[in-house]
Structure formats: structure tokens, C-alpha cells
Amino acid sequence: MLAEIITIGDEILIGQIVDTNSAWMAQKLNEAGIRIKQITSVSDDREHILQALNLATERADLVIITGGLGPTKDDITKKTLAEFFKTTMRLDEEALENVKNIFSKYKAPLLEVNVQQANVLENSVTLQNKNGTAPGMWIEHNNKIYVSLPGVPFEMMYLMEEEVIPRIISTYSLPIIYHHTILTAGIGESMIAEEISDIEDGLPSHIKLAYLPKLGVVRLRLSGYASDKEILMSEISAISKKIVERIADYVIIEADVALEKSILDYMQLRNLTLTVAESCTGGALSQTITQHPGSSSVFLGGAITYSNTLKVSMLGVSNQTILQFGAVSVQTVEEMAKGALTAYHSDYSLAISGIAGPDGGVENKPVGTVWIAVANANKVISRKFQFGNRRKQNIERSVTNALIMLFKLLKQDNP
């Protein structure tokens, strides 16, 4: 079963936005057992959209179109789809009701263009959009399936998860696919490959192992295809057990969850609390933690001390320490961690101080120098990292490594 993704919108072709939708959709479709043949981005142009639809029809069984469903006149996707299918438009009452509700909630006047958003193709099943005004559409045509979705990411995601994937699964008899993920940290992908090469070489042909590295963590994903789910699951479980035994020191959890989420679960289960003291990460660590629902049962809060003055006044770092060793030093970062622990009364604390760049580097502390400390009532552990020149990556790597240090200490303290 092959799919093709077509994204429509000039904003992608002039490079104003990065197309993150396609990667997300590709992931979800892959998990459901559907291979992506091609991803195509075209402009808001009738002829070009028609060409893309025709070519995709030749190559794929499922064509998913995103973007170009907004109320303004630069959106011509719907009209062009009607032309492609030689069909007309109908007003969908439920979609109209939804548009009306959204406008009345925000006390905005309902314009004619907004009413038109409730128009769908005559030959489509409406996919009601609970997060926005533009409904999605599911069209079966000449033995192929076409899906049209709004381009706003969270609207698209909702419709994919709630409507599209379930419909695909119930329409086609796809092979059983089972994925099992092992989250590792602190070891590179080639080192893992070396450690488990015999296990990998011995995999049966219907089970594959993928390495998914991302800034300090590597996910190992075992994926199998079979007709019997029970057998497949027990096969994969046995392989996973062998891998985990081999690289036990680096395994965080056997699940496809984010590192910080597995830490939150671990701490919640043990009734432990966390606070932070962030300098160069500027809120990124806290934001990473608090994006997860329920994080408030573990995470109390913390200080963002971009200025040295605030390191002193909020965290009790001594002026003398900063003067003598600098803000990016083992002394300062340890005082920050202890300060957060004491002032904010948590069981654990994390502190980060570094030079994210692109400016601010000095000779013995170039851009990318980052100190991280983790503390509990009995000890402080700190470590120096030397990352690269890129601000965004330095911030991300700092956050990941702080979380890894915390998780290691947690496991030591509370196995």
C-alpha cells in the first residue's frame, strides 16, 4: 500500500515555513503499515495542483493533500479538487454549525467567506474539524483514496489521528505491524550497532531494527510484519530482551516516549519533586518538561537567571563565585543547583549555565561550553560539555543532557 503526500501553499515554496506536516504524517502512516512513495510541495496554482494529483494517482493508492483550505481567496485547493473529481460543492450542515460556534465563541462576525468554509465536495465524506473552521474530506474515487486536510498542524494532526488513520485501517486489510521502541541515552548509534551486531544479523526477515538518533538519545525501533499479532509480539519481545541486556547501562525505558516524560512518570510514581535553575537554556528545559500534561505533580517551577544579578538574588549564588570563576563554571552551576533545591524545596534540582552562542565565547570558554549540575539533598553532580557553534542545537543538547544526568541519579537513588 503506497501513499503520496501533496502539500499545497506558496509559503512552502518561498521558504517562509518549513514543512513539518509531511514528516509527521509520514511517521503516522508508516506506523500504520503504509509506505510513502513521494512527498510533493506545489504552489496555490490550479494547473499545477491538477498535474500533481494526476501524477500522484499514477504512483499511489492513497493521496493525502494538506493546505490551501483557509477562508481567503488565495486558497484554491477546494475548487481545483472539485474540478479534478468532476464534482460540485455542497454545504455541510455540521461543518457550518462548527464554524458558527467558533465565531460566536470568539464573538467575531460571521462573514460569507467563513460560511463557504463549510462547503465540501459532493463526493466526499466530511471529516469534521474540532479544532478549526476548515473541514477535512475523504474521497473514494476509481479505487483510490484521496484525503484533503487543512494545513494548520494541530488541525491536520487531530484529523489524521481521529479520522484518517482509523478509516484507512478499517478500509484496507493491512498486515499487522508491531513496533517496539527502546529509548537509550549516553551512547552513539554506531557503538550500539557494534555492541548488538550479532543480534541484528540474526533478525528474521520480517523483523527490522531501525536506529533513530536525536541529539544525545538514540531510539531503537524493532518493527515486525505478520499475520498473527501474538506470535509477532512474543518474537519481538524476546529480541528486545536480548538487546536490553546487552546495553543495560544506557537503556532509559522500553517505550516510545520522550525522555522527560519517562522521568516525570518515574518521579511521580516515587512522589519526588523537581525544580530548575536555567541560564543559557532560557526556559527550554522547563518548557520541555511542562509540555506534558500532569507535569505539575513533579515539577514545582524554577528560576530563569539570564543575568548574573538574578543568579545571585534568586538562587543565592555568591557574587564572589561569579567574579572569581565566571557564570559558566562548575562552582556557579553547583551553587545554582543547590540554590534551587534549597530555595524552592524540591527533592531534586537541575541547573544549566553555558554559552549558547553565537556570541559570548572567550578563549578558554568558547561558544558551546555548558556546565550542568544535578542535585539532591545529599549530593551535587556536575559535568562540563563542549558542544558546537549553533545556538539552537546547544540549547537542545543542554536540555537533553541535563535530563540524562537527572535520570541516572534518580535510578541510582531510587532503583
Added chain:
Amino acid sequence: MLAEIITIGDEILIGQIVDTNSAWMAQKLNEAGIRIKQITSVSDDREHILQALNLATERADLVIITGGLGPTKDDITKKTLAEFFKTTMRLDEEALENVKNIFSKYKAPLLEVNVQQANVLENSVTLQNKNGTAPGMWIEHNNKIYVSLPGVPFEMMYLMEEEVIPRIISTYSLPIIYHHTILTAGIGESMIAEEISDIEDGLPSHIKLAYLPKLGVVRLRLSGYASDKEILMSEISAISKKIVERIADYVIIEADVALEKSILDYMQLRNLTLTVAESCTGGALSQTITQHPGSSSVFLGGAITYSNTLKVSMLGVSNQTILQFGAVSVQTVEEMAKGALTAYHSDYSLAISGIAGPDGGVENKPVGTVWIAVANANKVISRKFQFGNRRKQNIERSVTNALIMLFKLLKQDNP
């Protein structure tokens, strides 16, 4: 002059990586006056690459291919290109020298596959890669130009900037493309469309208007093509002026920058400082601000007070206020803003307290209820928002609206 970008690599089609190269290349090409007709991602598959090359040749004058130039055996781009052009390979001595240097620098053994990286197409001009082992190639064939580049972002970027763009500019006499962006906040795209429909209807055919909405802000982008830049710029400037006059209350800035970046620039110019007190956004506001280099000249830091205890101890919110009105209330959020301003000694402060969800809602304060306050030494302005049910969006909308409130107050205080 039309271009097409083809990215090659299974990792894009299984959603393992987000294709950021294409957006970057599209931006650079647009700035040089080249329109992107299509962006296509295909797998490491000979037939599919050939099809993509043939179709791109029909649509575009310039075809840029990235990815698939690595040393491992699954990279078949170069072989397939040779087949497409009916040409052979030659060893490029300079490229080989470069490969050897890199391997000796990292003290790695030079394998046969690495030597092969210095092979280029017989009909190509070699684009020497100073940042990696895979050279780029520039091929002129049947009045079209083909460029093959490595997929590693910083290698691709270097070759684009130093080799490809200069060659394109010296080869073609390109039309001038000019974009002008108006950043608006606090008004929906359909309301804007209604307000300026006569201006939009009267646009000359060589100037287009696009609406780019994103959680609370809408970018209006005027794009024009012409042979004379001066004339085009004054045409677009006149149209922009009319639009800005019509929707003056909602215009943040006439530039294609992020909202928080325009605030940072505005404050830096006026020597103003900012601190924050974040509850439900949990660091997202700070992270949004500090992602920008140089933010430390404006942003001092702040408190993340997820727990009520920390609202009291860090920001001086009174226990009585929280007890009587709750943490999500005008009283609490104003005390948070004043607390940050006083304790952290900044010119402005922002405070956010709300229920991000999915849990924690109560009858008179459902999920999505968010209070935001902005303060300076003379006043506190607060506003209640009622967003939806989705945590991530509630956090993002809170951040955007806090920034909008700050910008409005800044403009009032320091026009």
C-alpha cells in the same frame, strides 16, 4: 526562471527527519529572483529518481538535487544521475585531496568507498566541498541547469552560498522578486480580507497578496515580480501603506520577523529590560524569547512558578489572594507581574496564569482559561482569555497574546 528542488532519501519519506534544507534553499533562490515551482522528496530508488528528474526537466529551468551522496551503498544518486545524462564518472583530483585531508585529520582509515566520493560526473563542473567529503556538481545539459548537492545541511548551505547562487546570477539575467511582509496581531485573516478586499481586488497582476496565519498573528505578504526593482518597490510600498492605514490598530511591524524578535529589537533600541512570571506556560514564554541571539540585552530572566508555594515565595503573591481568588485570577496574575517587576528590577514584566489542560478545569474556570498581565512601574494591564482544550495550543496562544499585550504597552509608552 523556474527551479525545482528534489530531495533524495528514505529518511524523509519515513518521517525520520524533517526536510529543512528545502525551505532554506527556497528562501535563498527566491531572494536571487528564482521561483520554486515544486519541491519533491523521493526515495533512494533508481527508477523513481529518474522519473523525478524527467518531470522536473519538463517543469523547470533549474533542478537542484540534494541528498544521496554519502559513502554507503544505499546512495545511488550519482549512478542514477550518470544514467540520466548518459555520461560516465571521472575522479576529481582536488576532491580526492579533500577527502584524504579530512580522513587524515580525524586519523580514520581511508576506505575504497571514501575514495569513490571524489568521483564526479564527466559532464559536470565540480563544486568543491570545504565542509565534507562529498563534492557538489554543476551540470549544464540541453539548456537546463542541474545541481547536485550533499544533503548534510551545513555542507549544502556552504555550496549554495559560495558556488551555486553566484553561478546562477552570473549565468542568467533574472527578474527582480521583491517580498514585503506586514505582521498583524489581534485580527483574523477573514476580517483582514474583508477590510482590504478593494485593495486586494485592485492589485496589478504582477503583485500577489498572501495571508499567512499562525495562532493569533497573521502575516500579510505582498510579492511582486518586475524588471525594475525601484519601480516594483515603490509600487509595493504604496499598496502596503494603504493596507497598513486600513488596519493600523493591528499592525505590529512591517517586516518578516518573529513577533518576539521585533519586541526584542524595539526594547533594545530603547534600553528597556524585561522579566517574566510564568505559571501555565511553564517556560515557553522565556524559551520563545531566548531562542534569539542577543536576547540577554533585554531579557533578564524570571520565575517559573508552577506551584502556588513558589508564586508566594518567588513573586510575593499573597497567600490570601490565592486562597480567595485562586491562582488563575486577575488578582493573582497582577501580583505576579508586579512581583517580577519589583523583585527582578526590570522596566517591564509579563505574567501568565491559566489552565493549560487537559485536566484542572473547574466549572467557572474551564480548561483554556488564561489570565495575562503586563506591567511597568506605572501600571498593570491584565486580560482574560478563553482558549480551547488543547494544552500545546493553549500554551502557544498564551505566549503570543502575552507578547502582543507587551508590544501594545511598549508602543503606548515609547512610541
